[in-house]
Amino acid sequence: MSDDRSGQPTLADVGEDGLLAAIFPRLPHAAGTLVGPGDDTAVVNAPDGRVVATTDVLVEGRDFRRDWSSAQDVGWKAAAQNLADVAAMGAVPTALLVGLVAPPELEVSWAVGLADGLAAACSGTGAGVVGGDLSSGPLIVVSVTALGDLQGRDPVLRSQARPGEVVAVAGPLGRSAAGWELLRLGRGDVAAELVAAHRRPTPPYASGVVAAVAGATSMLDVSDGLGRDLGRIARASGVGINLDGWLADASAFPELLAAAQVLSDPSLVLSWVLGGGEDHCLVATFPADATLPDGFDRIGEVIPATGPAPVLLDGEPLDTLGWDHFRP
Known part of the structure; x- marks a missing residue:
């Protein structure tokens, strides 16, 4: 694991604005995004009139280990598990919101790699990363909220299975x-x-x-x-x-x-x-x-x-x- 003795810029070195400036250009954009990152909220088109929403959290040491997985791997996994939840409702993903908690001594390159992993996982799905939040803490925590569109179909629930199927x-x-x-x-x-x-x-x-x-x-x-x-x-x-x-x-x-x-x-x-x-x-x-x-x-x-x-x-x-x- 990296720390501030590695010679690489850390989150403490660049601050929140510097980190966002490094990450924003790397985030994927989706056609349904009307207002992307940078304002108080994003605005995402919802042509169906209903929005499928889900969220998952990855906690360092519990859900991933940095000695086993790269930052790109963690970003990919964080996106994939949410995109799969949207698919399981019979919907198509439209947008992701990402929260990151990280220690100040974390290298900026790790956070940038996380963004790259998110972008790679979203490629071809139609979803973009439209915003999120940053905070500091002793461990890395990645929270992703995914939104999806049912395209006029009924959601596929867990509660409708019947004997004989x-x-x-x-x-x-x-x-x-x-x-x-x-x-x-x-x-x-x-x-x-x-x-x-x-x-x-x-x-x-x-x-x-x-x-x-x-x-x-x-x-x-x-x-x-x-x-x-x-x-x-x-x-x-x-x-x-x-x-x-x-x-x-x-x-x-x-x-x-x-x-x-x-x-x-x-x-x-x-x-x-x-x-x-x-x-x-x-x-x-x-x-x-x-x-x-x-x-x-x-x-x-x-x-x-x-x-x-x-x-x-x-x-x-x-x-x-x-x-x-x-x-x-």
């Missing part, structure tokens, strides 16, 4: 969790693509609109683990979910199995697939007679409510797996 997923499962485990155990050299998936997840943003148009009845992005997040759909909808047994077959995930074998624990594959989050893939339910849209693969079915265990794996209760911000 198909559960399907778009995007990879378990890759970010595997990358995190490799980094934790000092084996980040084993599978560069898995480590990259942890540092810079690539959610299937466009699949959110595709799913909404195809008639998805419920949807969310997998941020805390497939089992935990599907439990949220099940509870909100008053149903159960039975996942197909092939998800427990490690050989169905050769890339993950190879990494787990290097770590001498093939059982890790199951925990990565069912409990790993931060890939931000999209999981949705569709009517039984619907044709799954391109990019979605069946992983289970919606069943009547099953009692205290809302998610089953091949008919057996699935142990709670996944991330909880308030547990070790």
